Amino acid sequence: MLHLHKTAAMLRSLVRLQSHVGSILSPGQMCPRSQQFRFALNYSSATAERRRFYQDVSISQGEGGLYEINLDRRKLKTPGGKLFTVPNEALAIAIATEWDAQRDTLKFYTMHLSTLCNTALDNPTQRNKDQMISAALKFLDTDTVCYRVDEPHSLVELQKNEWDPVLHWMENRYNVTIGSSSSILGPEIPKATKDTFRQHLNSYTFWSLTGLEYVITQLKSVVLSMGMIDRHLTVEQAVLLSRLEEEYQIQHWGSVEWAHDYDMFELRARTAAGALFVHLTSESSTVKRKLMQD
16 A cells, blocks of 8 residues: 555656656657657547646546546546546546646646546557456566676676666565576566466556556566566656666767656656556545645
């Protein structure tokens, strides 16, 4: 169970990250055409930005105890036309905060929690839990921390020093064998390991799996994602470890400063949103009191 103060702090940090990402540069200013197209296809909306059309954001409890988001007097709906409902008050408050934090222009590409809710509600790919678990576990075969270089020596040592402790923690935590390899084929993950993770992930709700799969796709790593969800790693640590080789290259060869900063903040925002989503879809609504106090 996520501690209340950590949930509140994560929500505040996420809002700050989203604001920071949105204020660095807009997609039209800094993204090539292909990336603009990706933003436009973001499932949260058909467009990347839209003028704010509401004044007040509120939540209300509807049928079956589900919570709804109200923009003035209008109830929020999903891209598929469904009523936007979430399973608990804590998540509803987080979503309302995300909408209320928008300024004159709605930057949908920064509204990661809303996007995850839309995905869980509409389920556009029509997958069930077993299919989602299988998709998540496929990342084990290409996990970032399992693929190692064999040169230069300084990077070999860096990967060993930074990735091995997390990998060993994961193996001990779940009593599995994962391993690492510098072969282009990567390590061969034992079937027993995959079975253990499948059983563990089966305990997640459909909503929580939606968030976890999102985190895994951001970090390209089951190991780092689970380490963060289990609170062994912070968001910042998980993101930095997922970019270890890239950061190594930047230190040696330099980078385009604004592009590096944008990529880092954006990845942190998406990862934080996914982790928060996993926890909030598992939390009781008592989180609300702490969020309201802060």
